[in-house]
Amino acid sequence: MYVPDETDLEIIRLLRKNARLQWREVGELVHLTGQAVGARIRRLEEHGLIRGYTVMTDDEKLGKPLTAVVTVLMKSNRHAEFISFVQREPSVTEAHRISGDGCYSLLVRASGHDELNGMLDRLLEYANYRLHLSTQLIKSHRH
Incomplete structure (x- = not known):
C-alpha cells in the first residue's frame, strides 16, 4: 500500500481547492518541478x-x-433493489449506508417540493424515512 508523504498531501490539498492548477503552478507552491509534480x-x-x-x-x-x-428506515431486506433505485434517482446526489438510527442517509437536491415529494413517494416502495430540510449551507468539502 502506498503511503503519501507531506508533499503528496499538500498536492492533494491544492488540487482540492483548484483541480485546474497547472503542474508548474503546483510545483512552485510545493518546491518541485512541474514534471516531478506530474509524476507524483x-x-x-x-x-x-x-x-x-x-x-x-x-x-x-x-x-x-x-x-x-433523508434518513431511510428499510421495511424489508430488499437492499439491492433499494440501492438500484437510489442509483437511478436523479435527485439523490449522495447515498450512504449508515450505522445507528436508520439504514441509509440520502442527500437530495430538488427544484421544489413537488420534485422532492415525488422522490419520497417512490422511496416508500422500499422504506419509511425521516426528512430534514436544510436551511443554510455552512460548510462543504466540495467548495
Whole structure:
C-alpha cells in the first residue's frame, strides 16, 4: 500500500481547492518541478488516492435550491433493489449506508417540493424515512 508523504498531501490539498492548477503552478507552491509534480499526481492516481476530477456547480443557480437529508428506515431486506433505485434517482446526489438510527442517509437536491415529494413517494416502495430540510449551507468539502 502506498503511503503519501507531506508533499503528496499538500498536492492533494491544492488540487482540492483548484483541480485546474497547472503542474508548474503546483510545483512552485510545493518546491518541485512541474514534471516531478506530474509524476507524483500519476502515482497518486495509480494508487487510488486521487480517483478523478470534477466540476463543482451551484445547484441553487441550476434550479435545485431545495436540499434535504433523508434518513431511510428499510421495511424489508430488499437492499439491492433499494440501492438500484437510489442509483437511478436523479435527485439523490449522495447515498450512504449508515450505522445507528436508520439504514441509509440520502442527500437530495430538488427544484421544489413537488420534485422532492415525488422522490419520497417512490422511496416508500422500499422504506419509511425521516426528512430534514436544510436551511443554510455552512460548510462543504466540495467548495
